Amino acid sequence: MPSVRRVSHEFLERQGLTTVFGNPGSNELPFLADLPDGFRYVLGLHEGAVLGMADGYAQATGRPALVNLHAASGSGNAMGALTNAVASRTPLVIVAGQQVRPAIGPEANLASVDAPSLMKPLVGWAGEPACAEDVPRALAQAVFEARLQRRPTYLSVPYDDWEAEAGDNSLAVLDREVGRGAAPGAEQGRRLAERVAAARRPALVLGGDIDADGLFDDAVRLAERLGGPVWAAPSQFRLPFPNRHPLFRGVLPAGIAPVSEAFEGHDLVLVLGAPVFRYHEYLPGRYLPEGTRLIQVTEDAAAAARAPMGEALVADPGAVVDLLLKTLDAPASPAGDFRPVPGPPTAEGAETHPEEVFAALRDELPDDTAYVVESTSTSAAWWRQMDLRRPGSYYFPAAGGLGFGLPGAVGVAMGSPGRPVVGVIGDGSANYGITALWTAAQHRVPLTIVLLRNGTYGALRWFGGLLGVPDAPGLDIPGLDFTRIAEGYGVPARQAGDAGELRALLAEPADGPRLIQVDTALTTPS
CATH class of the missing domain: 3.40.50.970 (Thiamin diphosphate (ThDP)-binding fold, Pyr/PP domains)
Incomplete structure (x- = not known):
């Protein structure tokens, strides 16, 4: 009978999660024992740096990254960095060590009391298996939840579980795959295309998901087809559009009133791959100018639900961009010359500007x-x-x-x-x-x-x-x-x-x- 650790390692290997970013403690050592040859352990000297490195790695590769943290103390050290990963919708799978099962209730040293609650509400899913045999299934859930939600997940595992026998049904997890299809329905797509085509002065707002999803070049084609101005959404963490393109107007200011001012004169604002909106400075005002309609397209159902205005379609922005490129009749506007870069000013004194x-x-x-x-x-x-x-x-x-x-x-x-x-x-x-x-x-x-x-x-x-x-x-x-x-x-x-x-x-x-x-x-x- 294979051990929980062996089945879990094989599952991670099949899922491509073979680079482990971590800073281990005693609770984590049993998970790290006998790592297969294809695994790479990237040691960080502080958990905040560990999670930040994993965040950058996952964003660059476009795949989930595995993070290994030490119980409550190491998890707590990583929480500041976790906020950035959540906001960038980075799929991280965080596995933390827990005390042995008999020691959790008495709150022995290094026991993480109510471990799943520790990282909430930041993570999209958190759990601690009810028994050792459930560890491989729970690990698979952490991986699939991270992919489906595009959000970090958290799994706390008592360290005596790794040596336990996995059980007769454990191998079923090895061949599992979970996917999703998020193209808009025919009627949804038709209505969206009609509204965009009918707009007299459309504006486009692009979020970091456009770059994260590999839609950078497609966004340029769509913008040139629409011929209207393009902004990056406020509080931008990725660049979704060439910043000197003649249609680009920059990053929207992160305040209610200045965002509304930017949209003056536009009858339609199409927001792709971004929340509506991540404001920062409190500059109150109308959310939208009179006569302006906003349509948001995002895979993030929570972002769609919490938006304070506009219409939302929970769908893959890539599928929507493809649909609009196929259905809009207008030819692409010539891009023209990219805007020149101004000469840099010099600073007074010894410093460099x-x-x-x-x-x-x-x-x-x-x-x-x-x-x-x-x-x-x-x-x-x-x-x-x-x-x-x-x-x-x-x-x-x-x-x-x-x-x-x-x-x-x-x-x-x-x-x-x-x-x-x-x-x-x-x-x-x-x-x-x-x-x-x-x-x-x-x-x-x-x-x-x-x-x-x-x-x-x-x-x-x-x-x-x-x-x-x-x-x-x-x-x-x-x-x-x-x-x-x-x-x-x-x-x-x-x-x-x-x-x-x-x-x-x-x-x-x-x-x-x-x-x-x-x-x-x-x-x-x-």
């Missing part, structure tokens, strides 16, 4: 470079200088929680062999996931980190002005030298004194990870 940094990245690095960005105070400067025309070119912390950038960049690089990957990281955010540098060094991940150091939490300074709190304490972080920190973790690092030196360093070949620190002037997110 962030736009000079981004101009150097744009000019010196290959066009297919993927950027993982967590420098929140330089967002406006970023979009003024970058020219991103490829799918999978941009990743950002989806929930706004710091700590995704460095680990996410490591995960994206591991999941994108052969593609250049750059992490653009602010000094305020770098500290939240700094231990990911060690993992990058150990695995010789081909990755460039450009560290923007301005000595303060720049985005918070901007928010202080918005909220009328200009004198808030705790916003300055002087005295950090990330070149020395990186070298301590085994990553070669250099200081770029100015934009010219940065360009020269970027042009140098790199074998494995590297970090380039640049002292930058303080800018605002918008």
Whole structure:
């Protein structure tokens, strides 16, 4: 009779979940025993970095990633990073160790009391098997729920279960597959196509799911067929459209009133692959202008249900894009020339202006470079200088929680062999996931980190002005030298004194990870 561990390992292998991101404790060791030869264990030195790396890896590969955490303490350490994975709809399968069954009730040390409740409401599904024989089935449910919901799931397993016999029926799980079909029905598709075709001034809003689902180029074709303006949805974590395309109007502001203002004069707003909407700053007003109709198409049923306005169709955005391309009669509008990039300003004093940094990245690095960005105070400067025309070119912390950038960049690089990957990281955010540098060094991940150091939490300074709190304490972080920190973790690092030196360093070949620190002037997110 095979053990629970053996059946579970074989199931994971058949499902392609053979890369394990983790930081093990005693409860997890029995699961990790006898890992098959094809498995790879990626050790992170903090659970937040572990989950961030898995998030980046799953987004880059388009497949679920397996995360192994230590009981309640390790799971708790990962929860901040989990918020970003939830908001980006990343399918992660989190398996956590639990005390042996007889020790859970008495709350022995390392027992996770009511473990499934610990990660709720963040995860889409959480469970702890009622008996050892149910572990393989519950593990399969965690995998399938993650795929179906496009959301992290959580399974707590008592560590004495792994050695138990799996039972006569356990092998049935090995051949299971679960899929879904989400094309709109014939009548739904006809009505949607008619409404889009009848619109006099349609506008298109695209979400991160467009890029995550491989619809980047199809979205361009649809936009050119419609001929109207295109926005990225607020609080964007992936770029769904070339940012210098003549139809692109940028990322919508994350406030009710400015979003409504952007839609003035449009009779139809078609939202594909995004919630409606992920606001941030509280700027109240009408949700939509008078006479504007909004139609949302998303696979995320919860996002459709909670939207405060408009109509929603729960369907695969890809199927809808394909339908519209086939049914709309109008020929595609000529794209015209992509908008030129303005010359970057220079900063006063010794610091480099962030736009000079981004101009150097744009000019010196290959066009297919993927950027993982967590420098929140330089967002406006970023979009003024970058020219991103490829799918999978941009990743950002989806929930706004710091700590995704460095680990996410490591995960994206591991999941994108052969593609250049750059992490653009602010000094305020770098500290939240700094231990990911060690993992990058150990695995010789081909990755460039450009560290923007301005000595303060720049985005918070901007928010202080918005909220009328200009004198808030705790916003300055002087005295950090990330070149020395990186070298301590085994990553070669250099200081770029100015934009010219940065360009020269970027042009140098790199074998494995590297970090380039640049002292930058303080800018605002918008």
